[in-house]
Amino acid sequence: MSPRSSAAPVILASDLDRTLIYSANSMALTGSDNLAPRMVVSEVYDAAPLSFMTRAAEELLAAIVEQGIFVPVTTRTQAQFARVQLPGAGRGYAVTSNGAVLLYDGEPDPGWSHHIRRSLAGHCAPLSEVLAHLTGSAAVPGILRVRTAEDVFLYSIVNRHELSAGYLQDLAAWCHERGWSTSLQGRKLYCVPVPVSKETAVAEVRRRSGAGLLVAAGDSRLDAGLLELADIAIRPAHGELHSDGFARANLMVTAASGVLAGEEILRFMSGVLAESMSPVAGVPDAATPAVC
Template structure:
């Protein structure tokens, strides 16, 4: 059984800031096209969907994910960094309840972080408690904010992760690597070969546990993975996965 776990933003889909010669719109937001795929990646994704199980895994909320139209309906999607599972487009209550139990030990630290960020003048976006799973906001001087958070939080229970101005206070055990292990325990019916692709620190763990991992060039990965590509990352890794399963 082959499974491709793929991050979405800047891995499979791209904002309008990315220069793509031939592209397919895949997300509409507030009446405007917000995200694209390359035409080549779009075609590769559809070919792969006939041959392997494709499982998008994203920090996007269910609402944010629901705006995306890939031209296929993945049987499984993992949203909210793995805290929410969609099965044929429908949220699994059982999975979500288990996720709440998993993140419960970090609740005090998340509350502390929320209170800190609410008062922080560097914050430039509302502070959100995402599905009672993790905290999200946007800040100026994000690196400094993270440093200050690490000084007051129990970092054995939570992680302070950021991507440019986006800031997340994430339970230590709500991560993509552990989510993949959990998913395989519950849904794999035979021996699995795992492919994984991603572009940020959120994706490091899942890329490292994969049998075959793909990472952006600027992502520091300790395990030997594929990141020697030219051009668009999605074109590269989707093509490679297709080559592997044809062997």
């Protein structure tokens, strides 16, 4: 990492689900229950706790939001993101809807929304055409339900065992011809207009904020572009990118997986932030995950 001006703030952009916050089923805890880390609830849905992080992770994040520009970056819609309660919630920038919506102090930025609409109109087939392709005569039994997000992109709940590789390749080619991309992640198949991406929105936040160093974290294929954009990137040792063996020169991989990887990511970001404020900037030696 090259030295940066101390006057330029550091931007720390992170995916949420299975990067910083975890459902009960995704924690991947091992060992005796009495040795489990202390947890805090990060999301409540239908009056029940849904997502968690370790207490140590929340404390690390609380310090990070006071020292750098922390940007939550998620494929969640605005309504889904609003359920997540993290330190600094409602302050500064946040990216939702995979980059289609840029929030500032909790409100959508109208200039960014106009930019997205103009980009889609000029380069992409309308959402209705892609929706009709997924649900009309070309529909296959493996696609169980199709949902729209912010009237910008689509995601389908799928039975992966009933989706052939040939169908996914044909769908990807069909979407590509119309300015869309596809991504299969777990039981969700995303169809997203190419101009809508996490990295494009984060690049805009970086431009507006005048930030220097960009540190990013994510676990899914929709995070790949963000990790490539970053000066320093880190991903957990789980998720689609881990299964893909995703590796870059700027990329670190956590030693832990599951909810403890989220804590490790924030500890690493905290170390980078502290190092950036020292006279000689560099990746911190302490708690540095393995280079991938």
